[in-house]
Amino acid sequence: MEKIIQQLEKTVAKIFHSESSGHDINHLKRVLNLALTIQKKEGGDKIVIGVSAFLHDIHRVMQKELGKFVSPKDSLPKIKEILETIEITEEQKEKILHCVEFHEEYGFSTEGKTVNDIETLVVQDADNLDAIGALGVARTFAYSGAHQIPMWIPEIPFDRKFYTEEKHDPSTIHHFYSKLFRLKENMNTATAKKMAENRHAYMENFLEEFFAEWNGEK
Ligand SMILES: [Fe+2]
Numbered sequence: 564m565e566k567i568i569q570q571l572e573k574t575v576a577k578i579f580h581s582e583s584s585g586h587d588i589n590h591l592k593r594v595l596n597l598a599l600t601i602q603k604k605e606g607g608d609k610i611v612i613g614v615s616a617f618l619h620d621i622h623r624v625m626q627k628e629l630g631k632f633v634s635p636k637d638s639l640p641k642i643k644e645i646l647e648t649i650e651i652t653e654e655q656k657e658k659i660l661h662c663v664e665f666h667e668e669y670g671f672s673t674e675g676k677t678v679n680d681i682e683t684l685v686v687q688d689a690d691n692l693d694a695i696g697a698l699g700v701a702r703t704f705a706y707s708g709a710h711q712i713p714m715w716i717p718e719i720p721f722d723r724k725f726y727t728e729e730k731h732d733p734s735t736i737h738h739f740y741s742k743l744f745r746l747k748e749n750m751n752t753a754t755a756k757k758m759a760e761n762r763h764a765y766m767e768n769f770l771e772e773f774f775a776e777w778n779g780e781k
């Protein structure tokens with residue numbers, strides 16, 4: 564596993580060298596580590612999970628380069644090319660493409676979840692864990708800064724019933740309610756559900772403090 568990641572690292576570092584808005588190579592490394600922690604308890608093909616985690620967000624770089632929405636599915640030709648450089652089975656390659664394609668499914672989006680293979684479920688959980696907690700707070704503000712999204716607009720109600728990555732929330736604080744606070748319940752595996760608890764509570768505390776300070780209460 565380590566050898567394969569080492570082999571991939573150069574290519575991935577090259578692709579992500581200009582990315583600094585929260586989907587950088589360190590996000591990939593954290594998701595890889597989280598995915599392996601979950602895999603240890605929940606099972607699934609370690610190589611498929613590890614490689615998928617490390618390659619899952621190439622669509623984000625393509626999106627930045629093209630200046631328009633790029634879905635994970637659109638990144639599959641590029642992933643296929645990268646997979647040709649490592650020695651794994653054809654079956655594993657197919658599974659990795661599947662994991663990447665479906666890593667951004669949410670129970671609270673209009674389509675809901677459609678997959679149930681353990682590898683994709685673990686990668687989804689790992690990616691979603693890195694979106695919450697202290698890191699979630701940091702990444703959300705970094706992303707908003709890079710995309711000119713305001714910090715908070717109190718006048719706009721929280722009315723986003725269904726979430727989609729295609730449309731930005733009106734403010735960073737809105738994003739906590741449309742996506743981040745929904746992720747704990749959205750975790751697939753028991754291991755990730757447990758890991759999400761602390762991170763979720765941390766964000767609740769953060770927002771409590773944020774609003775108190777915003778309103779001049781302390
Ligand atoms: Fe993604």
Ligand SMILES: [Fe+2]
Nearest residue numbers: 590619620690
């Ligand atoms: Fe991600």
